[in-house]
Amino acid sequence: xxxxxxxxxxxxxxxxxxxxxxxxxxxxxxxxxxxxxxxxxxxxxxxxxxxxxxxxxxxxxxxxxxxxxxxxxxxxxxxxxxxxxxxxxxxxxxxxxxxxxxxxxxxxxxxxxxxxxxxxxxxxxxxxxxxxxxxxxxxxxxxxxxxxxxxxxxxxxxxxxxxxxxxxxxxxxxxxxxxxxxxxxxxxxxxxxxxxxxxxxxxxxxxxxxxxxxxxxxxxxxxxxxxxxxxxxxxxxxxxxxxxxxxxxxxxxxxxxxxxxxxxxxxxxxxxxxxxxxxxxxxxxxxx
Amino acid sequence: xxxxxxxxxxxxxxxxxxxxxxxxxxxxxxxxxxxxxxxxxxxxxxxxxxxxxxxxxxxxxxxxxxxxxxxxxxxxxxxxxxxxxxxxxxxxxxxxxxxxxxxxxxxxxxxxxxxxxxxxxxxxxxxxxxxxxxxxxxxxxxxxxxxxxxxxxxxxxxxxxxxxxxxxxxxxxxxxxxxxxxxxxxxxxxxxxxxxxxxxxxxxxxxxxxxxxxxxxxxxxxxxxxxxxxxxxxxxxxxxxxxxxxxxxxxxxxxxxxxxxxxxxxxxxxxxxxxxxxxxxxxxxxxx
Numbered sequence: 001x002x003x004x005x006x007x008x009x010x011x012x013x014x015x016x017x018x019x020x021x022x023x024x025x026x027x028x029x030x031x032x033x034x035x036x037x038x039x040x041x042x043x044x045x046x047x048x049x050x051x052x053x054x055x056x057x058x059x060x061x062x063x064x065x066x067x068x069x070x071x072x073x074x075x076x077x078x079x080x081x082x083x084x085x086x087x088x089x090x091x092x093x094x095x096x097x098x099x100x101x102x103x104x105x106x107x108x109x110x111x112x113x114x115x116x117x118x119x120x121x122x123x124x125x126x127x128x129x130x131x132x133x134x135x136x137x138x139x140x141x142x143x144x145x146x147x148x149x150x151x152x153x154x155x156x157x158x159x160x161x162x163x164x165x166x167x168x169x170x171x172x173x174x175x176x177x178x179x180x181x182x183x184x185x186x187x188x189x190x191x192x193x194x195x196x197x198x199x200x201x202x203x204x205x206x207x208x209x210x211x212x213x214x215x216x217x218x219x220x221x222x223x224x225x226x227x228x229x230x231x232x233x234x235x236x237x238x239x240x241x242x243x244x245x246x247x248x249x250x251x252x253x254x255x256x257x258x259x260x261x262x263x264x265x266x267x268x269x270x271x272x273x274x275x276x277x278x279x280x281x282x283x284x285x286x287x288x
Numbered sequence: 289x290x291x292x293x294x295x296x297x298x299x300x301x302x303x304x305x306x307x308x309x310x311x312x313x314x315x316x317x318x319x320x321x322x323x324x325x326x327x328x329x330x331x332x333x334x335x336x337x338x339x340x341x342x343x344x345x346x347x348x349x350x351x352x353x354x355x356x357x358x359x360x361x362x363x364x365x366x367x368x369x370x371x372x373x374x375x376x377x378x379x380x381x382x383x384x385x386x387x388x389x390x391x392x393x394x395x396x397x398x399x400x401x402x403x404x405x406x407x408x409x410x411x412x413x414x415x416x417x418x419x420x421x422x423x424x425x426x427x428x429x430x431x432x433x434x435x436x437x438x439x440x441x442x443x444x445x446x447x448x449x450x451x452x453x454x455x456x457x458x459x460x461x462x463x464x465x466x467x468x469x470x471x472x473x474x475x476x477x478x479x480x481x482x483x484x485x486x487x488x489x490x491x492x493x494x495x496x497x498x499x500x501x502x503x504x505x506x507x508x509x510x511x512x513x514x515x516x517x518x519x520x521x522x523x524x525x526x527x528x529x530x531x532x533x534x535x536x537x538x539x540x541x542x543x544x545x546x547x548x549x550x551x552x553x554x555x556x557x558x559x560x561x562x563x564x565x566x567x568x569x570x571x572x573x574x575x576x
Binding site: 044047048066067070071073074075077078079081082085092093096097100101103104107108110111114 | 335336355359362363365366367369370373380384388391392395398
């Protein structure tokens with residue numbers, strides 16, 4: 001927890017409370033809870049993905065062992081709820097239900113992600129459903145809880161939900177891009193780890209649609225290997241560039257960022273959306 | 289969830305509600321939630337303990353793989369909270385906090401249990417703290433939540449807490465005994481699995497205190513092996529019998545059963561404790 005994570009989720013929650021004129025003091029517990037919950041998903045996902053580093057440090061199961069990481073993750077869920085339940089709000093039951101729904105969908109999304117690894121073909125719609133659950137739901141939950149604590153009404157919560165979902169999908173597609181294009185030292189995790197782990201990202205799905213027979217053979221040869229080398233990753237990256245898959249992913253991310261921005265515009269009458277627009281731009285321009 | 293588990297925890301919760309004159313309809317959601325939470329602990333513990341069977345069936349990580357079991361466990365926690373939060377009670381916040389405290393201590397207890405496996409010596413007090421967290425806390429939580437839903441006051445909840453804690457400690461010591469003395473077919477899991485997994489049970493701790501130098505050597509020889517055979521288990525079982533450790537564990541369990549019964553007597557003025565006494569006897573006389 002002391003690492004240099006972006007604290008994206010608590011920041012979004014606190015900013016949403018502020019955007020609705022609420023006091024962030026009341027949101028601090030829930031904001032800490034979502035960061036704990038997010039870290040739970042990282043610790044368990046790192047076990048499943050066999051990732052060796054995270055944010056430039058050894059992952060828990062790598063530094064200790066799988067049992068320690070398994071229990072640490074479980075403990076983080078428990079501490080997340082303990083913290084969440086300290087939220088001083090009459091909406092604590094609704095907040096707890098949103099939080100729990102987020103946890104359920106994160107598990108479902110991770111299950112889909114893991115299952116996709118063993119499949120030859122994944123549809124774009126399936127990919128979007130997966131990242132909706134795995135990534136976007138927690139962001140939409142943050143915006144909704146931040147709003148609820150500040151007294152946002154149901155209609156406003158619906159817009160916040162849409163905002164968070166679009167932002168989350170954009171964020172994940174951007175993540176797919178960063179995995180293959182960012183500097184490993186800035187990224188803080190293995191370069192090309194999605195390819196190494198046979199992940200079906202938006203980039204791969206598009207590239208397969210646009211590839212020549214020879215390029216498809218090449219991609220499939222790499223993805224069928226148990227151990228994927230740095231050279232393999234560069235081969236795949238070149239095909240991603242040649243087929244326009246990298247450009248396409250960038251366009252797709254931008255589309256969702258723009259949809260998120262439109263959801264914010266609908267709130268402009270009753271909330272200070274500048275805070276949230278600045279947050280959106282911060283995410284849009286991130287390098288890791 | 290469709291297996292033939294004893295449903296001990298939901299039964300205790302429902303009986304406590306009835307003992308205080310409450311309607312079990314209001315307790316059904318919380319009772320289902322605790323069974324889901326208990327099953328989460330089983331699925332994750334089975335990964336950590338490398339158990340191959342549970343309740344006569346293959347464990348999740350054995351039937352599928354570790355990733356599936358890890359995620360199934362995570363999903364069970366999420367579903368447990370989803371179900372709990374449907375409890376129709378004004379005490380839902382207090383109930384959720386008790387539930388969360390139970391989850392935290394279960395994780396702490398499991399961490400102690402795993403850590404003890406790698407230690408040469410564990411004190412009886414440490415063992416009792418471990419099973420208090422790992423086993424007894426969830427039972428005390430069941431009694432308290434069952435009482436809260438039926439309107440039990442703070443003093444009554446304190447007695448229910450004491451009752452559940454004593455019952456849980458008795459239950460776990462009995463479990464240690466059954467692991468080495470029960471019929472494997474009735475037990476539904478591997479005979480002597482505690483010894484195979486280098487568990488520091490109440491029986492082993494006492495046996496080490498009372499053993500001759502030769503017996504200690506023999507026990508240590510077995511526990512130092514990575515793979516422990518059926519013959520090894522019988523050797524250790526004989527020492528457990530010779531040193532009086534089996535008899536002592538039986539006495540210790542009976543002591544805690546009796547303490548649990550005394551806690552119930554303190555509730556006799558305002559609750560129908562016969563239900564709970566019958567439950568206690570049911571546990572006391574179990575064969576698996």
